Amino acid sequence: MQADFSYEPVRDGAGCQLAVTILADRDAVRAQMREDAELAGYRILECCSLEEFASGSSGSLGDLVLVDCVEADGAAMAILSRLDMRAGKSGAQLVVSTSMAALDTVFGCFALSGAQILVDAGHAERVIAIGRALAEVPNLRLREMAEEDRLMVLRLTEQVARMAERVEQLSPGQREGGGAFRLEAASQAWRGQGDEYVVVDETRARPRLPDAAYIRQMIAQRQARAKFFDGELFADPAWDILLDLAAARAERQQVCVTSLCIAAGVPATTALRWIAQMVSADLLVRIPDPHDRRRAHIALADSTADAMARYFAAIGAPNAEPVAAL
Template identity: 75%
Template sequence: MQADFEYEPARDASGCQLSVTVLADRDHVRAEMREDALAAGFRLRDCCSLEEYAQGPLAALGDLVLVDCAEASADALALLSRLDMRGGKAGAQLVVSTTMGALDDVFGCFSMSAPQILVDPARAERVIAIGRVLARIPNLRLREMGEEDRLMLLRLTEQVGRIAERLERLSPGQREGGGAFRLETPSPGWRGEGQDYAVSGKDERPRLPDAATIRQLIKARQARMRFFDAELFADPAWDILLDLAAARAERKQVCVTSLCIAAGVPATTALRWIGQMVEADLLVRVSDPHDRRRAYIALADNTADALARYFAEVGASELAVV
């Protein structure tokens, strides 16, 4: 007897079946997304091209919105920005697939809805993305495939949580539940009134190494791939932190496409890590002041402080020449 791996009908806590909006210019992609959403138990609300949806009457979004945007045209980006605003307000779950060439423009359109962004995905990746949406819905009964999706999401969250905890431990004097910066009672090295208001240099906060040192570390890490399978050393979170630390030292902005390349893993995986690290307050999204449709990624101040303490403790200059 063949096992049934389809989802139960997707219903919210009140028992109403969840709906889906499918938007894609490529006919075969639109057909695949429609078929997969229906198989997952969603009720179809709209299924059309981006242009048709933009020109049609304003309709309510589905609980799930599947979008495929292969080309970053002005009209397509305008629609994505509208979907971001409407999805963020309505609480809709967005899954957006795009290409590497359009990634920066597409990424810049989303600041409110926290979509899953997939880069040049296979059909299986879209199915997994739908599974993640289902895993976030409370009181939803799933079969075998849903449990696997839940475990995958939990493992990723746990990994990022452990990274955040390690970075916090690198900052001395941290209190439980605190961040990298806080006001505390003056230390014994502090001089009060009548003592020249001098502060001892003993507790002076270290700074990040110069960019050349960090780039040398990155180069040494990448050199391992010439001798070993790259997957043996896959550590996207650390590679992301190193690349952003070097950019911070160089006073350069980093676009999401560049950061995905630096992560050394498939772009969709890198985007997932970036999103988790932003949620964990390790990274921040910075809007381009000259173009609101573009956004950059940077280290949060507390992350930069933790990295500086880490490099000071292990001796970054010594590591760079190993």
């Protein structure tokens, strides 16, 4: 008797079938997203363009909202910001695919909902994103998986676990024996002076970041390896992100998320996952653009900047020697 591996409806712990809202201006992408959601067992609540959704009645969102927006004009930004607010309040999960050109604008629209943002995503990335959304549903009722499905979920779980472990090891102030992302508050007091960050520590001298040129040289040396070896052999997006932000801080420059994704040296969607993990771990902070509240920049958290400065002092970087506490 042939095994039946067809997808059954996915249901929450109460037995209710999960619903999905699909918003995409590109017809082909919208059709593909609908097919993927139906195959995953979702009930289609709404499937239309962004403009049609905005002009219709403001009904409830699905448990999952799939959005495709590759050109973020003013109208699209307004819709995305409203979706972020509504999803943040309702608990709906958001998966948003966009283009590299529109990434900064789209990223700035999502501050409340913890949206998954995919950049220039292919079909496989969208399917994986739906799977990650399902993994977040408590007491989810699923069909029995085929062996190949089980192996794929296992590999994805292992990858996310490794990422979390690596970020946890980088996290300053982590409690001894604590779990992932359980951090102590910084022991130092911080005060801001304009765009500067000044640490106050009455007990000891503190190091400072070296000149930006030194950090940029280190970054260039790391990138030069790709000329002679496969770049994936040395992929370390968390460290590349920290170095780029340290250089920007030394230069007193702001860093947009698109620039940071490029600096990470991995596909943009992967870089965004690292950035999200590091923000959750309080290694990085998201800073709204003071001139455009719909945009945001990424920066080192104060405690992370202090840890980077001490690292550079430990390896003998020039101009990174301890200085007197203020």
